[in-house]
Amino acid sequence: MALPLKYNLRNVTVRWRSTVATVLGIALVVAVFVLLRALARGIEANGANTGDPRNIIVVRKGSQAESGSLITRNQFRILQYFEEIARNERGEPVISAEVVLIISAPRRDGSGEANTLIRGVTPRGIELRPQVELTAGRWFTAGKREIVVSRRLAARFARFEIGGIIKAGPARLSVVGHFDGQASAFDSEAWMDADEARSIFDREQYSSVLLRPRDGDAAAALLKRVEADKRLALRAEREVDYYSKQTMTAVPIRILATLLGAAMSIGAVFAAMNTMYASVAARTREIGTLRVLGYSRRSIVVCFLIEGAFLAAIGGVVGCLLSLPMNGYTTGTIDFQSFAETVFQFRVTPPLMLMGVVFSVVIGLAGSLLPALRAARLPVISALKSI
Amino acid sequence: MSRPVNTGTFIAKNALRNKRRAALTILSVAVSCALLVTLLTLQRELTIPPESEAASLRVIVRNKVSLAQPLPAKQLATLDRIPGIVAVSPFSFFGGNFREETVTSFAQFAVDPARFQGIIVEGKVVDGSYEEFVKDRNSCLVGADTMKRYNLKIGEKMRFTSTFYPVDLDLTMAAVFQGTVDDRGVFFHHKLLDELLGDPGTVGTWYIRVASAEAANDVIARVNKAFENTSAEVRAETERAFQMGFVSMWGNVKVLIGSISTVVVFTLVLVTVSTMSMAIRERFRELAILKALGFRRRELFSFILAESFGLATLGAVIGIGGAWAFWTFTDLQSLTKGFLVYFQVTPRIMATGGVVAALLGIVASIAPAVAVSRMSVVTGLKTLD
Numbered sequence: 001m002a003l004p005l006k007y008n009l010r011n012v013t014v015r016w017r018s019t020v021a022t023v024l025g026i027a028l029v030v031a032v033f034v035l036l037r038a039l040a041r042g043i044e045a046n047g048a049n050t051g052d053p054r055n056i057i058v059v060r061k062g063s064q065a066e067s068g069s070l071i072t073r074n075q076f077r078i079l080q081y082f083e084e085i086a087r088n089e090r091g092e093p094v095i096s097a098e099v100v101l102i103i104s105a106p107r108r109d110g111s112g113e114a115n116t117l118i119r120g121v122t123p124r125g126i127e128l129r130p131q132v133e134l135t136a137g138r139w140f141t142a143g144k145r146e147i148v149v150s151r152r153l154a155a156r157f158a159r160f161e162i163g164g165i166i167k168a169g170p171a172r173l174s175v176v177g178h179f180d181g182q183a184s185a186f187d188s189e190a191w192m193d194a195d196e197a198r199s200i201f202d203r204e205q206y207s208s209v210l211l212r213p214r215d216g217d218a219a220a221a222l223l224k225r226v227e228a229d230k231r232l233a234l235r236a237e238r239e240v241d242y243y244s245k246q247t248m249t250a251v252p253i254r255i256l257a258t259l260l261g262a263a264m265s266i267g268a269v270f271a272a273m274n275t276m277y278a279s280v281a282a283r284t285r286e287i288g289t290l291r292v293l294g295y296s297r298r299s300i301v302v303c304f305l306i307e308g309a310f311l312a313a314i315g316g317v318v319g320c321l322l323s324l325p326m327n328g329y330t331t332g333t334i335d336f337q338s339f340a341e342t343v344f345q346f347r348v349t350p351p352l353m354l355m356g357v358v359f360s361v362v363i364g365l366a367g368s369l370l371p372a373l374r375a376a377r378l379p380v381i382s383a384l385k386s387i
Numbered sequence: 388m389s390r391p392v393n394t395g396t397f398i399a400k401n402a403l404r405n406k407r408r409a410a411l412t413i414l415s416v417a418v419s420c421a422l423l424v425t426l427l428t429l430q431r432e433l434t435i436p437p438e439s440e441a442a443s444l445r446v447i448v449r450n451k452v453s454l455a456q457p458l459p460a461k462q463l464a465t466l467d468r469i470p471g472i473v474a475v476s477p478f479s480f481f482g483g484n485f486r487e488e489t490v491t492s493f494a495q496f497a498v499d500p501a502r503f504q505g506i507i508v509e510g511k512v513v514d515g516s517y518e519e520f521v522k523d524r525n526s527c528l529v530g531a532d533t534m535k536r537y538n539l540k541i542g543e544k545m546r547f548t549s550t551f552y553p554v555d556l557d558l559t560m561a562a563v564f565q566g567t568v569d570d571r572g573v574f575f576h577h578k579l580l581d582e583l584l585g586d587p588g589t590v591g592t593w594y595i596r597v598a599s600a601e602a603a604n605d606v607i608a609r610v611n612k613a614f615e616n617t618s619a620e621v622r623a624e625t626e627r628a629f630q631m632g633f634v635s636m637w638g639n640v641k642v643l644i645g646s647i648s649t650v651v652v653f654t655l656v657l658v659t660v661s662t663m664s665m666a667i668r669e670r671f672r673e674l675a676i677l678k679a680l681g682f683r684r685r686e687l688f689s690f691i692l693a694e695s696f697g698l699a700t701l702g703a704v705i706g707i708g709g710a711w712a713f714w715t716f717t718d719l720q721s722l723t724k725g726f727l728v729y730f731q732v733t734p735r736i737m738a739t740g741g742v743v744a745a746l747l748g749i750v751a752s753i754a755p756a757v758a759v760s761r762m763s764v765v766t767g768l769k770t771l772d
Contacts, residue, residue, distance in 0.1 A: 021661030028654045032647055039643070060553055067455065068482070068551045102455040112635030115453055169452040169620050201456060202618070233553075260647065263422045264654065270415035271658040274408060278665045331643075334636040339455065341638060 008307040022275040023315040029264040030319025034356040036257035042344040043250035050184035051239035058209040061235045065337035066100045071206040084218035095211040096125030103168045106158045117189045117340040120197030137162045137177030148177040149190040152343045171200045188342045272367025280375045288383030297376040308368020309361050316360025320353040402694045412662040416702025419655040421710040426648045427736045439568040441509040442626040443600050448593035451620040457589035471606040474505030477577045479591030483547030493571040497580040506596045515541040515562035526561035530570040534563050554583040659751040663695045667755035675767025684760040692752040699748030707740045
């Protein structure tokens, strides 16, 4: 016969003073775990949210990121005339040869300099990325040393406000607008005219080419054609696939989350064990009485396990609630692929929170198993005699 | 008043009366301390690059735009004429993946071998010969750590696929060096890189050695001035400052680790405080008897304090010692695929962990001590559990 659940619930609430510390301890462990995972999730979400499923990006074979890719003007010329590429109403192929560069810029908070990714784009390149929206000011004028920066970068770097001047070596770029990448990788970029960028930074070659095929069949044909053309030595990939792979930075954070979660949970298990042992010791007589009433050893074990799991689950829920305010908070670190600052948001998603609660229940069960077994093994008579 | 037993044994007996609880408390403090030490070490690793005396005598010159922007090779002629410079060599990051690896586990740099010898003066050749490296354009100089990690021998073929340049490198190991702050790098002929790239006339950075630490600032000023108002303006800085620049790029990660450490400490406080309160609650009656016998509050407080302090310190010794042993005797480089190399648990970090644990022991004893001092002997004697 199982003990009524109400007994456990009331035990947890009646002895609240002794349980608050344990609950809070578990809550903090869960909060750290969930927040770190939310960080990794944010980086991955940015990558998964970047690009248009109709677009294809072309980079040099062997390069891991655009910043390490080179496309010669000759290669671009060949690509330009592929008949698989869609044409706009003016009959021009929808293709954009772009250059990706890195400049070092001072941070707004004065804590030194960091790398910023600059993308030299063409009007076609802007059309190809409808998720990037101008939020303030205007787009740059072709042929001028003007630059439009992401709203989120502007919050992190000095002189990135509209009217500000970004120094790039001897060149001066004036900020004329801010854009929003809608939580995509473009949030970590600043855009300017491609030709102007190539001339300022002395780049004869492009970094990547973005294009839109006529339709799905043309896309498949184009991917195959670039792959097969040994002369080109280029790699074509759907833009969405390309960006969803650019999440290497999330890997060490996820490892850190797992390691920290594991180490902190060991501490939390010890704490939970302590509380549960104390709880068993304090209720020795009560347990003896229950046994006399006819409750089996097994139901005593189950009872204490449920109590431990319940205690920890409260901690898990509190931990999730603690981490929730950070949802959507923007932060940044260095991206290992582009070597520039990448900006992203914490993403505390429902599956992550569920994971946190499950994690806490596991801590609770692990912590209450030994005390529960001890409770079940108490000799009935001496338990009844104890004060 | 005469003491019934020696105070020390009395405290120790009390602390270990409930052996299970004492063990659990010590273990949870130990785990948290180990975690704290690890986090502090990680933070130090990310914020303070390894320091060496030779590094303060070296200057790195990069393009003012960013590290990713190359410099014209013709700047060498100007640099050679700048007074105070003992040696200067091109220094270009290759960013290659070794053999079949998919990540860049260690750095490779293209240098001018003849000039480079005068720059990493602290590195000693331990195998092969430097002359061989200078002579053979397809050879390379390999760090001892990398040699050991891959079990390489002199004459070994090494292939690198660049993630930055559209070329691959096929090198032969000619010499092994040891004694620098980072004995992992691979160095090869800049001429080979130029040849593979079709002579672009550029270098990544310039690597300079100056005569003395005092001269470094003058040299930096002269180098910066020499290229002012040219198409490739430069930023010269000491090797140390250059490394600190990398640190700045970590951005909010540093803050993140700092806040996690705070949470760990806080959790530690919670655990210990709750254990101490539990231990005291259990013997409320006893303490009331002691009070009735004439022990003063101060004495009762010192009993509790000593017990809590003792448990915390023991936990700290185990945790900090364990963390130190783990990080010192584990082969981190292969464990983290080259992400973490040294991970040095410094005495300072261990001391920080120890101080935190000691304070913790004191803080944890305050609440139970206050409860004990407030209780009247009568209620204390009446308490049942």
